[in-house]
Amino acid sequence: MIFSDPASVAVVGASDDPAKWGHWLARGALVGRDRRAVHLVNRGGGSVLSEPTVRSLSELSEAPELVVLAVPAAHVPAVVDEALAVGVRGFVGIPSGIDDGVINRIRSAGARLLGPNCLGVFDAATSLHLAWGRFQPGSLGVVSQSGQVGLEIAGLAASGIGVSRFVSVGNQADVTATEALLDLVSHDMTKVVGVYLESFGPGIVSAMSELRAAGKPVVLLTVGSSTAAREAARSHTGALTSTSDVVDAACRRAGAVRVATPAALVDLATVVSSGVPRGRRIGIISDSGGQGAIAADLASAAGLSVPALSSVDGLPAGASSRNPIDLAGAGERDLWNYARAVEVLVRSGEVDTVVLSGYFGSYGADTPSLEAAEVAVASRIGFLARETGVPVAVHSMCADSAAVRALRADGVPVQHTIERVVAAVGDAARLGALDQRSVGAVSGAGLSVPAGRIESGDPFRGDLCASLPYQPGYLAARELLSFLRFPKAHAVTSVAEVKATTLEGPYALKADWLPHKSEHGGVRINLTDPATAFDEMEASLGPGTYVLEEMDTRENTVELIIGAKRDHSFGPVVLVGAGGTHAELFKDTAIELAPVTPATARDMLARLASAPLLSGWRGAEPADLAALAEVIAQVSETLAARPDLAEIELNPVRVGPDGVLAVDALIIPRGTR
Structure with a gap:
């Protein structure tokens, strides 16, 4: 104390x-x-x-x-x-x-x-x-952390x-x-x-x-959205991860929301102080068709839904029955029509938040004889919001009046601009959509890949991965990540070993020791004459261990990147996104704190812009999302279980209807940067 x-x-x-x-x-x-x-x-x-x-x-x-x-x-x-x-x-x-x-x-x-x-x-x-x-x-x-920002x-x-x-x-x-x-x-x-x-x-x-579990929503303001490229990351995973991405992942895990300005923080805090919206459906009431339309456009841009209304009995005569509701002069005829319209919406069960936009709050300021009545209506609106638990937010053309003060005193947020109202409601809906997630480690139980999907090792066991020492190179990464399915492959150090292979073509040839093979001429694919390719690669890169691998010739596959890295503030994070050589170009990624469950991994996949490619784009057979989610979860837990590792990257991972195949893997130990 x-x-x-x-x-x-x-x-x-x-x-x-x-x-x-x-x-x-x-x-x-x-x-x-x-x-x-x-x-x-x-x-x-x-x-x-x-x-x-x-x-x-x-x-x-x-x-x-x-x-x-x-x-x-x-x-x-x-x-x-x-x-x-x-x-x-x-x-x-x-x-x-x-x-x-x-x-x-x-x-x-x-x-x-x-x-x-x-x-x-x-x-x-x-x-x-x-x-x-x-x-x-x-x-x-x-x-x-900043006294002056806090004072603002x-x-x-x-x-x-x-x-x-x-x-x-x-x-x-x-x-x-x-x-x-x-x-x-x-x-x-x-x-x-x-x-x-x-x-x-x-x-x-x-x-x-803990605050969220206690029913106290948390709004976070921070700075530093520049990309992690400033850390000179050596992996695609590092280059695809920004500070703000990881902070947002931490917020999702904690059930909090990040905002960009002090005003946005206070606006959101005011909306959720009396209750967090249960969904993204917004009902809009205005006394101007134009203002209602502007509010609807802003709501859609903020990710809110402006649903059609099926039950609107009780609206004032002459008011439109579609959402946004235009009172069409009913407010001027009787100020209580504002409260009646709000009551219809908050009791309808068809919206999660109500926004009132327009002249309300200005009547008493412009016509003093109406002040008492307007304050009474404002108090009724505040009562309805408290009684039903449906948040109500108001945009008033008057910056300050007795009615505006009455609304605020009753816990109803009021702003002088509609964009601040809708932005806060959108942020509140994001907060309401978050699951309360466990911060503790996810157990390895239930994360094993179903039988028949693994070629090169046993299902994932945290104790196995924790016991295997890290060795550099692609072949060592394949061994450590034994829960994954890789193409058939073996090490070759001479052209004679290449010619003696029993693998089936077409082939891929890779320099085992290079982290980014394509950038350095360390990978050749679709080979029918791997011996000639070996001679050329060895002449360019020098002697060493190379990997001869069968090419994945499956049709209807999608290439992804799956990566996990250790953030200096939040610990392990896991990333999934569009993969291949263009991963950094598209930067289509989803990030969460690690470890994640397969269910959270499925949510990550759904957030990708390229998600339709996985679910059967233009009649293609859907990819095996269950197997893919298992792999993402296992990669996340592997890094969480291995404090000696800084990063794990699989790029690309090829996923099709018959499962997941990793065709390259990179592991970076801690302390090597």
């Missing part, structure tokens, strides 16, 4: 100067003096904000539980040493530049540090205000959802974002959580999952 409801606090560096941190922190601390002892420390003595101060912590009769460091970094070591000597257990480190020695002394004493380089902490439930800025109490919990989020929330708790974790030298998030699981005032992070430490996915 040190950082949420301390028994006593001391602000070191308290000041009467409104331009200084010490002024804001002292003023905020004094807000909670009816709940806790508040001490102001100023080395010059005197009073601050008309309250007495002490010159040092040692002058106090007892140690404060939490100390706020609002002094320049150069003075922090002396303050910390004095605080630890008198028994302080917690610190809020505002300044940057606090050195590792000070941080280590805090840890060694068993005390805790929030920050350094943080903006502070606020808790509406406990009247704790140890941060720069002002906060409107509400239901949004904010955890931010809090400012945007002030006119609506408000903030329940604000934690600026700064450099996370001790207290981490994961800890701050877990602390919100049991925070009753918090209904939804907004997170801004620039880096992801251990346990973030688990923490977000």
Whole structure:
């Protein structure tokens, strides 16, 4: 409870100067003096904000539980040493530049540090205000690595959802974002959580999952969508994986949603604070046909469904019965027609969210005599949303009015532009569509490939893969990935061995040791004279172990890439996408955190733009999706079970109606980049 409801606090560096941190922190601390002892420390003595101060912590009769460091970094070591000597257990480190020695002394004493380089902490439930800025109490919990971004989020929330708790974790030298998030699981005032992070430490996915399981949706804002090519990845898998892809996969695993801006975070948090939509169906009500049509177009672009309505009894006379519903002047005749139309939709069972767009909210502002009636209608709309559990969002042409404030007070989000309303509803529908997924490892049980689909080894067993040492080369990869089906092949080191082969043509010839064979002339395919090809390849690449392999001559096959790599923040991830030599050109991929189940692998395949090729494009026989999903799951678990491996790549994998065949494999051990 040190950082949420301390028994006593001391602000070191308290000041009467409104331009200084010490002024804001002292003023905020004094807000909670009816709940806790508040001490102001100023080395010059005197009073601050008309309250007495002490010159040092040692002058106090007892140690404060939490100390706020609002002094320049150069003075922090002396303050910390004095605080630890008198028994302080917690610190809020505002300044940057606090050195590792000070941080280590805090840890060694068993005390805790929030920050350094943080903006502070606020808790509406406990009247704790140890941060720069002002906060409107509400239901949004904010955890931010950047103090200023967090403050922007809090400012945007002030006119609506408000903030329940604000934690600026700064450099996370001790207290981490994961800890701050877990602390919100049991925070009753918090209904939804907004997170801004620039880096992801251990346990973030688990923490977000716990919040979602507790019924507290998580909205994540982050930066860094540049591709992983900046890491100089040597595999196609690395080149096809971006930072944002992996973060989105982590969000899917945790049941969270990523957004791009602070405004989008607050907009989405406001929509889901009173309930997450159960689906993507949206009902639109407008008092203008044009505004309804614009809302419908935006909804379709956001991935929402604007369904035809079969049950619309009770709509005002003259209103259209199709979706979007055009009230056609009914609102002007009787303001209660807005509430009646909303009630028809929220009770219909045919939509998951309702959007009201247009003039509502402006009547009282333009005609004061209508204000009371409009506020009453707004309250009825809020009641209907709460009673039915169907979220209602409003676009009002008026930025602020008594009716707009009444809607927000009842938990109904209101925006001045329709695009913000629809974008938030679309994000809310994405959140509602996510399954709550387990963060723990998926068991190997049930992941074996059905009998008859494996040629070169036993069904997958995690203990087998974990026991096999890694050796470089394609042949070694085939042996380690024994759960896969590969073409018949053998090693050759001379033209005599090529001529003596018992394999059946046409043939492929590959340089065993090259990771990307086609780029270096290390693969030849469709050979009828493999001996001549061997002489030419050996002359170009030099002596070594080559692989002579039977070509896959099956018709109606689709080439894919299946890869798994170890992300520096989230651990193993698995990728599937359009494969072959053009994999990086098309970049048609789906990514999840590993390991995945076959069911999740099927979902990944369905997300591909090339998915129709697998399901029987233009009358072709469908590919064996069950076998393909098993392979994806097994590759994902192999990397998860092998901490010595950095990446596994199968490219291409050829899948047809009769199963899956991997025709190239690359394994990269950790520590080789």
